[in-house]
Amino acid sequence: MLATWLASVAAGAAEFSVTPIRVDMARGARSAAVTVTNDDARPLRMQLRLVEWTQDADGKDVYQDSDELVYFPRLMSVQAGEKRLVRVGLKTPMGATERTYRLLLDELPDPAASAAASGLSFTIRFALPIFLPAAEPVSRGAIEAVALRDGKLSITVRNTGNQHFRIASITARSGEAFAAEAGGWYLLPGVARVHTLEVPVEACRGLRRLDIAVKTDKLSLEGGLDVEPWMCAH
Secondary structure, eight states, X not given: OHHHHHHHHSXXXXXXXXXXXXXXXXXXXXXXXXXXXXXXXXXXXXXXXXXXXXXXXXXXXXXXXXXSEEEEOSEEEEOTTOEEEEEEEEXXXXXXXXXXXXXXEEEOOOHHHHHHOSSOOOOOEEEEEEEXXXXXXXXXXXXXXXXXXXXXXXXXXXXXXXXXXEEEEXXXXXXXXXXXXXXXXXXXXXXXXXXXXXXXXXXXXXXXXXXXXXXXXXXXXXXXXXXXXXXXXX
């Protein structure tokens, strides 16, 4: 869906879709298949590349070329209105901790379209998440720290399990007096990320406590903070 929408608004880029939009390898499975559909009126040429997906100490995504999975084709053409299968397979058994990758599907420029274009032309990259589960998956997390200073509420969430979860929302609430919410992202095993919410000074001065709720696709976390007047001052 995302790839199709992006492609449709980028001049010179093809319209295509990828299904599924993420691969969750089933326990015991050795391979998975992905379908690329060319929704354009001209042929689609693509190059595929695998990267290992990790996160650094700040929770930012890090990608590094990898050969830990088998995948093919590496280069492919998809005729207008047709579909092609991409297969991904394991080289080694599942381990104690989930392993995460991205399969990058890069559209290659159409030489004919590029020559005819009078302005800029664009190509699309679709970064397909691939999750290889742990042998014994455990979903666990913690609100590691909550701090309020100068109108900024910092909430540190850590993934203490052995598989990823995706944060749907982080909410700070004080009854009916105040509420703020932020979205989240994938949090990989062992990683912590700080999320920041704004608390206006006028609202902050009337608060006594903030209740924190973190909702993910696998679990929910709760925490809180007793608010002191000095936390609201600029």
